[in-house]
Amino acid sequence: MALALPADVRPADAMVPVPYRVVGRARETADTVTLSLEPVGSPIVTPAPGQFNMLYAFGVGEVPISISGIDAGQRVRHTVRAVGAVSQELCAAEAGAMVGVRGPFGTDWGIDSAAGGDVIVIAGGIGLAPLRPVVHELLRNRRRFRRVTVLVGARSPEELVFRGEVASWQASARITVRTTVDYATAAWKGDVGVVPTLIERVTIDPEVTTVMICGPEVMLRFTAAEVLGRGVAAERVRVSMERNVQCGVGRCGHCQLGPVLICLHGPVFPWSRVGPLLARREL
Ligand SMILES: Cc1cc2nc3c(=O)[nH]c(=O)nc-3n(C[C@H](O)[C@H](O)[C@H](O)COP(=O)(O)OP(=O)(O)OC[C@H]3O[C@@H](n4cnc5c(N)ncnc54)[C@H](O)[C@@H]3O)c2cc1C
Structure with a gap:
């Protein structure tokens, strides 16, 4: 089956993480945290409900995480459950920490x-x-x-x-x-x-x-x-x-x-x- 990238996703750009800063951190459960992220420079395209971002914990790795909130001021929220190396690192990120963001990707809920x-x-x-x-x-x-x-x-x-x-x-x-x-x-x-x-x-x-x-x-x-x-x-x-x-x-x-x-x-x-x-x- 032929695969086509959505028109607004250019592969080269889509592979470069955009720097975001953790500006809020709320514990949801013993192993789950919601991070509020704010762009340091140019933001990603505004996501639609259902889409996900690739979150990069610098030096550890990158994982797909759904967008759990689309806030004012180009902030996005992600709710992460610590299950392995990358998600644990993201859950441990305190306010002020930097995270790489690629996205938003995928289909929305329509x-x-x-x-x-x-x-x-x-x-x-x-x-x-x-x-x-x-x-x-x-x-x-x-x-x-x-x-x-x-x-x-x-x-x-x-x-x-x-x-x-x-x-x-x-x-x-x-x-x-x-x-x-x-x-x-x-x-x-x-x-x-x-x-x-x-x-x-x-x-x-x-x-x-x-x-x-x-x-x-x-x-x-x-x-x-x-x-x-x-x-x-x-x-x-x-x-x-x-x-x-x-x-x-x-x-x-x-x-x-x-x-x-x-x-x-x-x-x-x-x-x-x-x-x-x-x-x-x-x-
Ligand atoms: C489109 C999409 C959206 C997602 N949204 C969220 C989200 O909003 N919040 C969130 O916490 N997680 C989400 N995930 C799952 C998240 O990506 C994985 O938990 C993460 O990749 C694990 O990486 P790790 O390096 O921390 O652990 P790894 O070392 O890669 O894995 C640790 C353990 O978690 C298991 N695991 C890995 N990936 C998944 C997965 N996709 N589902 C269930 N178990 C898995 C592994 O089998 C292993 O047992 C999403 C995944 C996808 C594909």
Whole structure:
């Protein structure tokens, strides 16, 4: 299949990290931190919700991280979970530290195409990071959408990211928000169980509903199956994939999943495109 770079991405420029300074750092959970980054010189192009940047921890390496916030003054936010060398270094970055940024890359959630209908946002764990700008956009332009439902799951209450913000969305009553955890504590007031179990409690009008899902791959599969079972067309079910992206611009092939490259054709895909691929063993 022929691969084309998006018109606004020139390969040479796309490979050069732009210097950004850490201007804010908030701990989300024991292993997850949100960094607020400000350009030192020329900024990157303003990202769209769903896109990702390649973050370079100088001297350690570079990893793909979704954009979890698009702030005023050309600041971007990234929420990083420390799982290995690079992500640990990023999580440890204090205010004033420098980070290299390449991007933004990839497809977005296509929020505009959901206007006029219902939207269901479903996140598992740190999967809420790329969906947070979607919720912001839905709240900002609330009248453009009918029912808006946000379902958030985590392994335990301590592992819920953006806890205070999710509580404020819930309290505002402008959208319906439900939270669930696999393992509850005595103080937990939300639901208990995996995220797909929340879907049966949601009113779904399949003809006008767009669903946006991000989380571990197993969660994507079970969650997509639930909403498809409720009659939503696979084209209107969108998922964000997080596989092995290395160059970010469709050159190295590390993130290939059958005929698609996650960095170039994703990370946000309609289920009609990736569902059949994920059903194949060991792809
Ligand atoms: C498009 C995209 C967006 C992403 N957005 C975010 C984000 O917003 N926040 C965030 O914390 N992470 C995100 N990731 C995952 C992140 O890129 C990896 O966690 C990171 O590359 C790990 O690099 P490392 O050097 O720290 O660890 P490594 O030493 O490379 O890996 C350490 C461990 O983490 C596992 N791992 C590596 N990559 C992934 C992955 N993609 N998913 C799950 N496990 C992985 C490895 O198998 C290994 O067990 C995203 C990935 C992609 C492709």
